[in-house]
Amino acid sequence: MRVEFQKKLVGEATSIPGVVVYDVPVFGDNRGWFKENWQREKMLAVGLPDFCPVQNNISFNDKLGTTRGIHAEPWDKYVSVATGRIFGAWVDLREGPSFGAVFTAELDASKAIFIPRGVANSYQTLEDNTSYVYLVNDHWSPDAEYTFLNLADETANIPWPIPLVEAEVSEKDLGHPRLPDVTPMAPRKTLVLGADGQLGRALRRAYDGDNSVEFASRDEFDLLDPRSYSDRHWGNYRTIINAAAYTAVDRAESQPGRQAAWAINSTAVGRLARVAAQHHLTLVHISTDYVFDGLNTEHSEEEPVSPLGVYGQSKAAGDAVVSTVPRHYIVRTSWVIGDGNNFVRTMASLAGRGVRPAVVDDQVGRLSFAADIAEGIRHLLATDAAFGIYNLSNEGSPQSWAEIAADVFELSGADRSVVSGVSTAEYFKDKAAAPRPLNSVLALGKIKATGFQPRDSKSALMEYLSASEATV
Known part of the structure; x- marks a missing residue:
């Protein structure tokens, strides 16, 4: 030889x-x-x-x-x-x-x-x-x-x-x-969980026509059923995007809500993390500003988590598990707006009915439109960005909920001055409610350094309202 x-x-x-x-x-x-x-x-x-x-x-x-x-x-x-x-x-x-x-x-x-x-x-x-x-x-x-x-x-x-x-x-x-x-071999697939939620629907549009992306609703992939994790041949997949979560912030403070929040946001995420690690998959997991206490004026990816309520605690626990997966993206968002019931649609409805709402004015942050979150996820995966945590909201000056409500009223043809402000403490007085971070502004430098530029929040709001009116 x-x-x-x-x-x-x-x-x-x-x-x-x-x-x-x-x-x-x-x-x-x-x-x-x-x-x-x-x-x-x-x-x-x-x-x-x-x-x-x-x-x-x-x-x-x-x-x-x-x-x-x-x-x-x-x-x-x-x-x-x-x-x-x-x-x-x-x-x-x-x-x-x-x-x-x-x-x-x-x-x-x-x-x-x-x-x-x-x-x-x-x-x-x-x-x-x-x-x-x-x-x-x-x-x-x-x-x-x-x-x-x-x-x-x-x-x-x-x-x-x-x-x-x-x-x-x-x-x-x-x-x-x-x-x-010869029938060409198809690429490994991406599995999107929570495909019928606000972000899931935005991901459906973002990946429309891409046959390598598979979408699973709650009925098609039950996060609480161990068989969901064992009945698939994971060798046919390359990525899991977990857009599913328990997000009923106030109900999470109740006994049944607390159990549900931990089961979906922590225990189920642990199972996904195990699958991803064992089969060398990339796991994309959606996080939230609620993992912070809101005392800092801006939250970076390196800030230690300090959640105030059960929802934030269960999400922080899920983030910690995902961070152990060798190939992971934790995409942290705030104030998500997409298809379905949300703050912007509620304010637009009130504007149309002539209601004069009192809206919280001491919580400050930026909207995160689901379409932009979906595009940000696509960007991270397509560019093979370094694994880790990325903040992702829309760009622009931070606003309070009351300021955003006034913008919605104005863009809907109503008088913005009819929106009045109220403190969080006053708004939730005598109500069973979860504690909320007063500052939810996410630093965006890290994801922008990968080449992704989120849309300006006000421009995105205008487009969202125009599209909503067109579908009514």
């Missing part, structure tokens, strides 16, 4: 996106040779994805010319040679512009290759007694879906060193379809 010793560990991109060939250092003398076949820290340093392998397989081939493939598998794969030499052929069978791209190379013990999910691989041995080893990042499952290509496909036109008529080939591999008849 010809093996080149003392190579430096480096990676070289190929003509197929995501497929990278690595030179692997091999150390040898008159006794034989040694190599670190898989060394996570060193390989991450030269750009190999941290694909978290869970299974190590060996393929042993007796004869020169043994040919296997062309198979695209629903997991990532890292292949290296243990003994002998192989000719490898890889064909991109993923949906997208690189579908059908071909790359070939000869591998010996001093080379390895990383193959992303959906790229088909095939190997022809160039020596007797050849073995190659591959690491994969998912366990075999009867639900796993493969995609195949015929070894003799004319479009791929693979230059087999040993003609297929002379090679050891299985009848099954010779029976696979030609490229025009």
Whole structure:
């Protein structure tokens, strides 16, 4: 066997996106040779994805010319040679512009290759007694879906060193379809939970037409049912967006409300976090300004949480669990406005009916329109922003609820001066209500540094009211 010793560990991109060939250092003398076949820290340093392998397989081939493939598998794969030499052929069978791209190379013990999910691989041995080893990042499952290509496909036109008529080939591999008849492998899916809530509906619009995004309502994915977490083949997913939450702030202070808030905002989130960690998924979780006590004039992502009520406490607990997931985004919002019942719609209704409301004037913050939250989430995922916590509200000068109500009245054609102010203490006097942070302003510098610019709050309010009027 010809093996080149003392190579430096480096990676070289190929003509197929995501497929990278690595030179692997091999150390040898008159006794034989040694190599670190898989060394996570060193390989991450030269750009190999941290694909978290869970299974190590060996393929042993007796004869020169043994040919296997062309198979695209629903997991990532890292292949290296243990003994002998192989000719490898890889064909991109993923949906997208690189579908059908071909790359070939000869591998010996001093080379390895990383193959992303959906790229088909095939190997022809160039020596007797050849073995190659591959690491994969998912366990075999009867639900796993493969995609195949015929070894003799004319479009791929693979230059087999040993003609297929002379090679050891299985009848099954010779029976696979030609490229025009291949159904491309779909990408891993994104699962949106709470898809019928204000944010869930905004995410439906943001991802409209994207078949890789799956939406689940409460009936379709019951956060409180353990079977929801065990009945899915999570290897088919890449991301979970958790837009579900218990948000009845005042009811959460009651005994049944307290149980429900903790069950949905903490216990269920813990189950999602476990799934995400075990299956190497990205978990996007929606947080709230209620995790703060409101004493600071502006809340950064680094501020320690200090929730005042049960709702905020249960959300802070959920955030803490999500932060342990290696791939996570905690998107912290305030004063969410979307489809359905909300403060802006209530004020617009009062304006239309000539009501003169008294509105709280000592709570200050910014509105967060669900459409902008959805676009912010899309941006974080699409740009592979650094994992962590991101504040996300609309831009603009902070306002009190009373000031926002006056804006709604004015934009609805009513007199803004009929809105009067009242303190939080006065408004909730003799009422069973949760404590509220008086300052909910979120610092937006971190998410803006990723290239995302939230819309101005007043402009967004005008568009929202115009759209609401058009749908009445």
